[in-house]
Amino acid sequence: MRHDRVLATAALTAIAALALPLGDTGSWQDHPPELALWSAMIAIALFSFFRPAAMAMMAGLCLVGALAGAVALYLLLQDGARGDAAIGLWIGLIGLAALVWRALERGAALGAETRSTPVNLAVPAAFGIWLLYLWQMLTIGFGVPSVLLPPPTQIATSLAASAHVLGEDFVQTFVKSMIPGYVIGCGAGFLVGVLIDRVPFLQRGLLPVGNLVSALPIVGIAPIMVMWFGFDWQSKAAVVVVMTFFPMLVNTIAGLGALSRMEGDLMRTYAASYGQTLRLARLPAALPFIFNALKLNSTLALIGAIVAEFFGTPIVGLGFRISTSVGRMDIALVWATITVAALTGSAAYGAIALLERSLTFWHPSFRRV
Amino acid sequence: MTTSEPVVGGAMPLRMVARGLSQGSTLPVLTIVAALLVIWYGAAVWLNAPGAIDRFERAHRTAWTFGDLVADTMMQDRPVLPAPHQVLVELNKTIFQVSPSSRRSLVYHGWVTLSAALLGFAFGTLLGIVLATGIVHVPTLERSLLPWIIASQTIPILAIAPMIIVVLGSIGFVGTVPKAIISAYLCFFPVTIGMVKGLTSPEPLHLDLVRTYNATAAQIFWKLRWPSAIVFLFASLKVAIALAIVGAIVGELPTGAQAGLGARLLTGSYYGQTVQIWAALIVAAITAALCVAAVGLVERLTLRHMGGRP
Amino acid sequence: MIDIAGEKKAAGAAKAAGAVPPPVVEVDRLNLVFDTPDAPVYALSDVNLTVHKGDFVSLIGPSGCGKTTLLRVIADLQKATGGSVRVNGATPEEARAARAYGYVFQAPALYAWRSVMRNVTLPLEIMGLPKGEQRERAQRVLDLVNLKGFERKFPWQLSGGMQQRVSIARALSFDPALLLMDEPFGALDEIIRDHLNEQLLRLWERTGKTVIFVTHSIPEAVFLSTRIVVMSPRPGRIIDVIESDLPAHRTLDIRESQRFAEIAHRVRLGLKAGRSYDDE
Numbered sequence: 001m002r003h004d005r006v007l008a009t010a011a012l013t014a015i016a017a018l019a020l021p022l023g024d025t026g027s028w029q030d031h032p033p034e035l036a037l038w039s040a041m042i043a044i045a046l047f048s049f050f051r052p053a054a055m056a057m058m059a060g061l062c063l064v065g066a067l068a069g070a071v072a073l074y075l076l077l078q079d080g081a082r083g084d085a086a087i088g089l090w091i092g093l094i095g096l097a098a099l100v101w102r103a104l105e106r107g108a109a110l111g112a113e114t115r116s117t118p119v120n121l122a123v124p125a126a127f128g129i130w131l132l133y134l135w136q137m138l139t140i141g142f143g144v145p146s147v148l149l150p151p152p153t154q155i156a157t158s159l160a161a162s163a164h165v166l167g168e169d170f171v172q173t174f175v176k177s178m179i180p181g182y183v184i185g186c187g188a189g190f191l192v193g194v195l196i197d198r199v200p201f202l203q204r205g206l207l208p209v210g211n212l213v214s215a216l217p218i219v220g221i222a223p224i225m226v227m228w229f230g231f232d233w234q235s236k237a238a239v240v241v242v243m244t245f246f247p248m249l250v251n252t253i254a255g256l257g258a259l260s261r262m263e264g265d266l267m268r269t270y271a272a273s274y275g276q277t278l279r280l281a282r283l284p285a286a287l288p289f290i291f292n293a294l295k296l297n298s299t300l301a302l303i304g305a306i307v308a309e310f311f312g313t314p315i316v317g318l319g320f321r322i323s324t325s326v327g328r329m330d331i332a333l334v335w336a337t338i339t340v341a342a343l344t345g346s347a348a349y350g351a352i353a354l355l356e357r358s359l360t361f362w363h364p365s366f367r368r369v
Numbered sequence: 370m371t372t373s374e375p376v377v378g379g380a381m382p383l384r385m386v387a388r389g390l391s392q393g394s395t396l397p398v399l400t401i402v403a404a405l406l407v408i409w410y411g412a413a414v415w416l417n418a419p420g421a422i423d424r425f426e427r428a429h430r431t432a433w434t435f436g437d438l439v440a441d442t443m444m445q446d447r448p449v450l451p452a453p454h455q456v457l458v459e460l461n462k463t464i465f466q467v468s469p470s471s472r473r474s475l476v477y478h479g480w481v482t483l484s485a486a487l488l489g490f491a492f493g494t495l496l497g498i499v500l501a502t503g504i505v506h507v508p509t510l511e512r513s514l515l516p517w518i519i520a521s522q523t524i525p526i527l528a529i530a531p532m533i534i535v536v537l538g539s540i541g542f543v544g545t546v547p548k549a550i551i552s553a554y555l556c557f558f559p560v561t562i563g564m565v566k567g568l569t570s571p572e573p574l575h576l577d578l579v580r581t582y583n584a585t586a587a588q589i590f591w592k593l594r595w596p597s598a599i600v601f602l603f604a605s606l607k608v609a610i611a612l613a614i615v616g617a618i619v620g621e622l623p624t625g626a627q628a629g630l631g632a633r634l635l636t637g638s639y640y641g642q643t644v645q646i647w648a649a650l651i652v653a654a655i656t657a658a659l660c661v662a663a664v665g666l667v668e669r670l671t672l673r674h675m676g677g678r679p
Numbered sequence: 680m681i682d683i684a685g686e687k688k689a690a691g692a693a694k695a696a697g698a699v700p701p702p703v704v705e706v707d708r709l710n711l712v713f714d715t716p717d718a719p720v721y722a723l724s725d726v727n728l729t730v731h732k733g734d735f736v737s738l739i740g741p742s743g744c745g746k747t748t749l750l751r752v753i754a755d756l757q758k759a760t761g762g763s764v765r766v767n768g769a770t771p772e773e774a775r776a777a778r779a780y781g782y783v784f785q786a787p788a789l790y791a792w793r794s795v796m797r798n799v800t801l802p803l804e805i806m807g808l809p810k811g812e813q814r815e816r817a818q819r820v821l822d823l824v825n826l827k828g829f830e831r832k833f834p835w836q837l838s839g840g841m842q843q844r845v846s847i848a849r850a851l852s853f854d855p856a857l858l859l860m861d862e863p864f865g866a867l868d869e870i871i872r873d874h875l876n877e878q879l880l881r882l883w884e885r886t887g888k889t890v891i892f893v894t895h896s897i898p899e900a901v902f903l904s905t906r907i908v909v910m911s912p913r914p915g916r917i918i919d920v921i922e923s924d925l926p927a928h929r930t931l932d933i934r935e936s937q938r939f940a941e942i943a944h945r946v947r948l949g950l951k952a953g954r955s956y957d958d959e
Binding site: 262263265268269270271272276280281284360361363 | 754755756775776777778780781782784786788790791792801802804805806833835
């Protein structure tokens with residue numbers, strides 16, 4: 001790592017930035033605190049370049065340096081440095097990006113070697129924060145109209161301001177539409193899969209049909225569901241049921257066939273009944289497939305519940321909020337709603353993944369050798 | 370495990386054909402489809418009956434039989450559930466009896482949607498392959514970017530569709546491109562994940578072998594990783610093309626687009642034209658099925674050319 | 680209850696009286712034909728074999744000679760097309776229903792989601808034994824295969840040899856009089872295999888069970904068995920049956936003895952006669 005080009009780029013561009021104008025807000029000398037932070041970053045970059053350290057140390061150093069630089073640039077932005085005139089800011093941002101890259105790269109290497117969960121979570125988290133930071137800098141720095149792409153701070157404000165409304169939307173979409181639909185759809189898919197387990201004829205017929213239906217634009221049935229079940233949550237739940245049924249059915253059938261022949265023969269040598277074989281051997285072996293479907297269905301269910309609301313809903317619901325906010329060009333609220341939806345989706349997926357880990361800990365994909 | 374029957378000279382060919390059909394997939398699938406049709410007809414009668422009875426009463430018609438009821442449910446103008454033949458009639462009317470360039474033709478609307486979907490499919494696939502290649506060759510990307518790509522799927526992408534359409538519309542992008550962007554966003558994920566899996570699928574043994582030949586990363590990519598990934602790529606492409614069509618349809622919803630299958634769904638639902646809705650849905654389904662089948666065909670030809678198992 | 684002392688006494692008394700122990704498995708003119716698109720495959724052709732109580736019989740031959748097929752027919756995992764098989768005087772189906780045998784496969788076939796203890800109690804659960812007795816029996820057989828202390832481990836935490844030992848313990852847990860073993864040590868390296876061969880022999884001596892053992896290793900067959908059945912392919916048939924006069928109690932050193940080499944030589948002659956060394 002003697003000639004770390006990334007660190008060299010970081011240091012050189014950061015130094016160059018010092019000599020460049022910052023637009024309306026003057027120059028670096030007018031902003032002592034930012035200058036101090038920026039110099040700290042340059043110092044760390046140079047130090048790491050000339051004295052490369054061990055992984056953890058490097059990752060930590062680069063992280064600290066990047067933080068200092070990020071704060072400096074942000075403060076400059078707040079003070080009015082923006083647009084094409086603030087060349088210093090943008091060159092500085094490039095230098096900062098290089099340093100961030102080195103920090104992430106060292107962090108990734110550290111995580112790979114130590115297999116430490118906190119590190120492996122910190123790296124993507126840091127990357128996410130970096131993306132948010134870039135988003136903020138670029139939208140404000142180049143004066144992107146907020147109807148096009150609002151900066152994260154504006155979205156956060158909108159989120160806080162509309163928390164109550166969004167909470168009600170959340171209840172309508174997630175609690176009343178998505179959950180009943182998910183439970184019924186997955187449950188029915190699983191039951192039908194088990195019931196037709198003994199009828200290979202039906203399996204051979206339903207598997208292709210199920211695969212085909214899974215590929216179809218199911219959301220299109222939303223207007224029909226509205227016609228049958230009315231505007232309220234029932235029609236949305238119905239859409240979710242249809243969307244989640246087939247992936248679950250297909251995966252249940254596949255899972256029930258997953259037990260290897262040898263393990264099946266083992267049960268035969270014990271003269272085990274069909275029910276015993278199903279309960280003790282085939283269902284546990286099917287769990288990985290079933291969880292695959294449960295995870296997939298959690299995303300499908302959320303999409304279904306929200307998009308179904310585009311077709312008509314009482315004046316509440318995440319989909320409703322999105323479509324009306326779009327109509328009023330309140331894009332910040334749209335993003336705030338999407339944030340709520342994204343957090344909901346991630347939490348649901350994460351919960352299922354945790355359950356999967358505890359129930360299928362034995363599967364090769366989970367074993368930490 | 371059961372043994373086959375001993376070979377009997379001149380076995381009855383009909384019985385063997387029947388056995389072949391029933392042990393394959395054709396007969397079971399046909400049976401299921403037939404069963405679905407029967408259920409559909411039954412449901413149509415059941416769901417349209419209240420409307421039919423309503424009409425009888427308003428016409429002061431008291432002497433109607435069950436046969437009359439069934440007949441009426443099969444020909445209502447705005448049925449709750451159109452009967453299969455009604456949908457077929459509508460399909461015939463809007464596909465074969467109308468010029469394909471007319472605005473009443475489902476072929477026209479289907480093409481509007483499909484063109485956006487295909488464009489998005491192309492972009493999304495390209496993006497997915499590029500991302501996957503980057504992730505496989507740059508460990509930093511794998512650890513920092515891949516988790517976010519996976520997390521992005523928990524965001525209901527389709528929910529952003531209205532915003533993308535409107536926002537792009539406000540800066541002058543209308544028509545096919547915004548829908549294509551939505552389709553591309555939906556497509557890139559399965560392609561990325563599938564390609565990452567595929568590009569990393571070569572066994573360690575094979576990788577060691579090419580390293581003993583002192584192959585460069587590019588050589589390893591083109592000679593080993595890419596061929597191994599083809600199978601995974603096609604599996605992802607089948608999922609992606611279906612998603613692209615969904616994306617294009619949903620992209621037509623927000624602004625009350627005038628053309629496209631999604632638009633037809635929307636107008637049908639606004640004006641209570643159930644038969645129109647069903648016809649549009651069927652066309653969407655057929656389009657999706659045909660596209661997936663087309664990808665499957667390309668897959669089979671490619672794999673055969675590469676010497677894969679038939 | 681594994682009555683080791685009692686069974687040994689009975690077997691010993693029978694031998695002393697010069698009586699032939701009762702037949703456990705009787706195979707009479709067994710045929711098994713597969714229908715394939717090319718031509719019918721005669722997996723087993725006119726196979727006759729009798730296995731007596733307390734025997735250790737090895738079936739040896741190249742791939743495709745029918746040795747595994749024969750074992751599976753005896754276990755009622757496959758049906759013959761001609762001839763008869765009797766296990767303890769009953770059909771294979773009845774014997775399977777009565778859980779008359781324990782089967783050990785080529786791979787451990789342990790359930791990854793169950794601990795070692797719960798893998799061993801699996802057959803006992805199916806047979807409906809009370810929990811306390813399940814645990815007691817499982818503990819005893821795990822001691823027998825020298826795996827005491829590993830009860831709470833999971834299969835993937837054990838080496839291949841240990842997993843196979845668990846598989847053997849599981850087959851012993853419900854104390855069947857007959858053990859059917861299909862190349863159980865085939866996937867292990869030779870050093871572990873030797874070790875396990877010795878352990879298996881000690882186990883057989885202690886428990887007095889009847890064992891039918893499929894292998895493709897000549898030294899293994901000669902070392903373990905009281906009788907070696909040499910089979911050959913196309914069609915699958917028995918070429919030679921060799922009664923081994925090696926002493927009942929053996930250690931690994933016996934493999935260097937003259938008599939061992941002679942028996943192994945006779946096995947090789949049988950394999951050659953059955954064209955086992957020819958190219959396809």
